[in-house]
Amino acid sequence: MRSFIAAIGVVLTAFAAQASTVTQGTLENGMDVVVIEDRRAPVVVHMVWYRVGAADEPALKSGIAHFLEHLMFKGTDDLAPGEFSAVVEANGGRDNAFTSWDYTGYFQRVASDRLGLMMQMEADRMTDLLLSEEEWRPERDVILNERGQVVESQPGRVFNEAMLAALYKAHPYGTPIIGWRHEMETLNGDDAKAFYRQHYAPNNAILVVAGDVDFAEAMELARTHYGPIPENPDVTTRARPMEPPHVAERRLTMKDARVGTPYVSRMYLAPTRHESEQAAALQMLAALLGGSATTSVLERKLNFEQGVALSAWANYSGMARDYGMFSLGIAPVEGVSLEDAEAALDAAIVEFVQEGVDPEQFDRVRRQIRASEIYALDNVQGRARQYGVGLSIGLAIEDIDGWIDALDAVTPEQVMEAANILLDRSSAVTGYLTQPDTEAVN
Amino acid sequence: MRLILAFLLLFATPLRAEIDITPVTSPGGLEAWLVEERSIPFVAIDLIFEGGATLDADESLGAVAFMTALLNEGAGALDAQGFAIRAEELAARISFDSGRDTVSVSVQFLTETAEETIALLNSALTQPRFDEDAVERVRAQLIASLRRDALDPNTIASRAFAEAAYPGHPYARPSEGTPESIAAITRDDLRSAHRAAIARDRVHIGVAGDIDAATLGPLLDALFEDVPENTATLPERASFAAESGVTQVPFDGPQSVIAFGHRGIPRDDPDFLTAFVVNEIVGGGRFGTRLMRELREKRGLTYGVGAFLASGLLGESYQGRLSASNADAAEVIALIRAEWEKLVAGGVTTDELNRIQTYLTGAYPLRFDGNGAIAGIMASMQFQGFGIDYVNIRNDKIEAVTLEEANEIARRLYRPDSLRFIIVGQPEGIN
Incomplete structure (x- = not known):
């Protein structure tokens, strides 16, 4: 069985390398271009990413990056409010946008012969946005309703905000992307316009085109539509407040009557993907500890063997400019307190550090990673997004292309070294999310 | 930058779904x-x-x-x-x-x-x-x-x-x-x-x-080796029985979740596709629908509102969903009722129909987005009773829908007086 697996691994490696057709260029005004060719269907994904997000907001203006993202659909000197999306739809396409701490992105999926039109409109709103009070005022109510629906109506999301706010003492990753309600309520069109002027320009943008197009065609269209926009020398990258040394463990408890399943969550500050070797080891560690609902170390120990957990998880995310995060969690079975669940989780980590990596599990994880490279080729938009995020946070194409190889190169020894991060809680936050009355039960 | 707006107004010739x-x-x-x-x-x-x-x-x-x-x-x-x-x-x-x-x-x-x-x-x-x-x-x-x-x-x-x-x-x-x-x-x-x-x-x-x-x-x-033939009988069809009105379910949260609807249209009804087209104009899950324009864009009352033909194997309804502030619940319900009444009285416009036809026919090929998606669509189309040539004729059928047909189904499907609202929250101003 083992040799059979190894043989397939070789085939996979060769295939994925050959199927990858990602090319990078730059326009004279500084706009980066990435083209991912995939000719299976006559469709393209067109994305523009700005290297600016919620972590770049001025004081008292939390949520402005996301508010601006909404307002980008409100019209320019050439397009009436709502017309951008209407034209995309009239051309049989779909469009949307997203905001994170490090980036803001706009995208359309459309027939490949409409790529030039998408670029024309996206280029137009890069510098020519208009904002009347009639437009921004109801949209501010929309984002407040969005916060109500996707955060405040979900205790798990409110808890997550509280965890991040405790994890970051200084850095803006501790402020929610959508903003704090009391600051969102004061945002206005001038704030959005100021943020727009300071950050939206070709020299702060990345164009990603994926699908039925080749590099030369895409570059020519990009030169035509984005090329004429002048570089903006005033675009500044704000210096972000960085974290002081973390010397004290932080703990918090949130009680909410809407909590159906209490759980313990732990977040550790961790290296980012910029530290590629460490990041790869942490990713492998997360896969071993929590990558499967059945066979991962935490599920096996806490759910299958000890029966104290409904589920237990581990996750690493390093796709960020300044800080990565490793998280752990456990939702105990009925009758087990959160204190006991946390103790069991910590004991399982200590045991893992003592026992070391199970070589068979390590082989299976590596094999799945290789296969995931094949499966990922099926999802053009997912690939476009991966490159967009990577370049936005400052990685190079080679870092993104080399990630699977970096994972492949990780040794069990490196995983165990990475696991030490989990034994030091001085850079960690531990939170309990629970019902108001569970205390009495405990 | 000046855009050549005339170019923007050209409607697309729909892509054929190149699916064999x-x-x-x-x-x-x-x-x-x-x-x-x-x-x-x-x-x-x-x-x-x-x-x-x-x-x-x-x-x-x-x-x-x-x-x-x-x-x-x-x-x-x-x-x-x-x-x-x-x-x-x-x-x-x-x-x-x-x-x-x-x-x-x-x-x-x-x-x-x-x-x-x-x-x-x-x-x-x-x-x-x-x-x-x-x-x-x-x-x-x-x-x-x-x-x-x-x-x-x-x-x-x-x-x-x-x-x-x-x-x-x-x-x-x-x-x-x-x-x-x-x-x-x-x-x-x-x-x-x-x-x-x-x-x-x-x-x-x-x-x-x-x-x-x-x-x-x-x-x-x-x-399928050793997978047996069926022995269990499926239940009888369900008929929609909800009456009009507003039901409140008290729930302590910052917003009200509002579910609304009335009877629907079976998926084997010859006018099902026309109903689908009309719903896309009124409430399909995207920007630019009548409901999104009235509730979100003009008034900021919600982050999103959608309506859908919930046509199942054994029965059907027409439903919509949204979340809104408790304080706005009454206004939201009045606006939804008003949209229903407006649609029945005035129908959709030629411009709305043309736009939605262009969108639906153009966007159709985008669904066939990779092996995983295609396998799912293949199974689902059979489950819904479509013929194997449907992918090739579906856009023609969408384009063939006339304003008269759309407005006839609008009058038949939409029933302002039958709307039932379920409000989960602490809505204000509802009797």
């Missing part, structure tokens, strides 16, 4: 739709078994969902750990899901591991173990999940709407059961549910990827 579907009949008589795509070395297969939670006995609600959750928890010689390890060795991705009308299976596997993956999946379909420890572990997880649902305003609203819509019919019951019903389900109940829900003559099969018809046929026979 091969009907495959296996040597053993199973039928599947295959889309061959050889450029990436993996295959996606989707199975949809008709029946789902409607096959639950009244005294064991949630048995089909519980059974489905156990299909990857041990089969044949493998216990739960063994089954998962085997799937990992194969780097195969296997998932099982259940709903009101269906049990569905999705699998993706590398071309080289086809036979091994199919053998593993066959054991899950024919020899699930329902080991005592697995049953108890999953039972605890399901009960925890149901307790979360009981505190989730969206789930509360959906259940309340179903109860009002289909009293006495299986459609009124919670597909996942209740904490009490799940607690009482025995291994025998699980075996019965398995026998009822997994049947070779109730399955629809969609396949896409690196495989040809000649190879697929025998593979399907291997997948």
Whole structure:
């Protein structure tokens, strides 16, 4: 069985390398271009990413990056409010946008012969946005309703905000992307316009085109539509407040009557993907500890063997400019307190550090990673997004292309070294999310 | 920058969905739709078994969902750990899901591991173990999940709407059961549910990827070896019974979740597609619909509102959903009613119809987005009763819808006086 697996691994490696057709260029005004060719269907994904997000907001203006993202659909000197999306739809396409701490992105999926039109409109709103009070005022109510629906109506999301706010003492990753309600309520069109002027320009943008197009065609269209926009020398990258040394463990408890399943969550500050070797080891560690609902170390120990957990998880995310995060969690079975669940989780980590990596599990994880490279080729938009995020946070194409190889190169020894991060809680936050009355039960 | 606006106003000639579907009949008589795509070395297969939670006995609600959750928890010689390890060795991705009308299976596997993956999946379909420890572990997880649902305003609203819509019919019951019903389900109940829900003559099969018809046929026979014919009878059709009015379900949260609707249109109705087109203008889940314009863009009353034709195997309704501030609930309800009245009185405009036709026909090919998506669409189209040539004629049918037909269905489908609202929250100004 083992040799059979190894043989397939070789085939996979060769295939994925050959199927990858990602090319990078730059326009004279500084706009980066990435083209991912995939000719299976006559469709393209067109994305523009700005290297600016919620972590770049001025004081008292939390949520402005996301508010601006909404307002980008409100019209320019050439397009009436709502017309951008209407034209995309009239051309049989779909469009949307997203905001994170490090980036803001706009995208359309459309027939490949409409790529030039998408670029024309996206280029137009890069510098020519208009904002009347009639437009921004109801949209501010929309984002407040969005916060109500996707955060405040979900205790798990409110808890997550509280965890991040405790994890970051200084850095803006501790402020929610959508903003704090009391600051969102004061945002206005001038704030959005100021943020727009300071950050939206070709020299702060990345164009990603994926699908039925080749590099030369895409570059020519990009030169035509984005090329004429002048570089903006005033675009500044704000210096972000960085974290002081973390010397004290932080703990918090949130009680909410809407909590159906209490759980313990732990977040550790961790290296980012910029530290590629460490990041790869942490990713492998997360896969071993929590990558499967059945066979991962935490599920096996806490759910299958000890029966104290409904589920237990581990996750690493390093796709960020300044800080990565490793998280752990456990939702105990009925009758087990959160204190006991946390103790069991910590004991399982200590045991893992003592026992070391199970070589068979390590082989299976590596094999799945290789296969995931094949499966990922099926999802053009997912690939476009991966490159967009990577370049936005400052990685190079080679870092993104080399990630699977970096994972492949990780040794069990490196995983165990990475696991030490989990034994030091001085850079960690531990939170309990629970019902108001569970205390009495405990 | 000046744009040439005239260019923007040119409507697109719709792309044809360049999807070449091969009907495959296996040597053993199973039928599947295959889309061959050889450029990436993996295959996606989707199975949809008709029946789902409607096959639950009244005294064991949630048995089909519980059974489905156990299909990857041990089969044949493998216990739960063994089954998962085997799937990992194969780097195969296997998932099982259940709903009101269906049990569905999705699998993706590398071309080289086809036979091994199919053998593993066959054991899950024919020899699930329902080991005592697995049953108890999953039972605890399901009960925890149901307790979360009981505190989730969206789930509360959906259940309340179903109860009002289909009293006495299986459609009124919670597909996942209740904490009490799940607690009482025995291994025998699980075996019965398995026998009822997994049947070779109730399955629809969609396949896409690196495989040809000649190879697929025998593979399907291997997948369905020892899967029996059906023995369970599907329930009678459900008729929509909710009356107009407003039902409040008190819930302590910052917003009200509002579910609304009335009777719908069966999916085999000759005017179903016309109704679909009209709904896309009024409430389809995207920007630019009438409801989004009135509630979100003009007034900022909600983050999103959508309406949909909830046409199931056994019955149909027309429903919408949104969340809004408690303070705005009354205004939202009045606006929705007004939109319904406006539509019945004035219909849609030629411009709206043209725009939606261009959008729908142009966007159709975007759905066929990779092997995984295509396999799912192939299975789903068969489940919904479409013919194999539908992908090629669907856009013509959309384009053929006239303003008269659209407005006739608008008058027939939309019933402002029948609208039933379920409000979960602390709405203000509602009597």
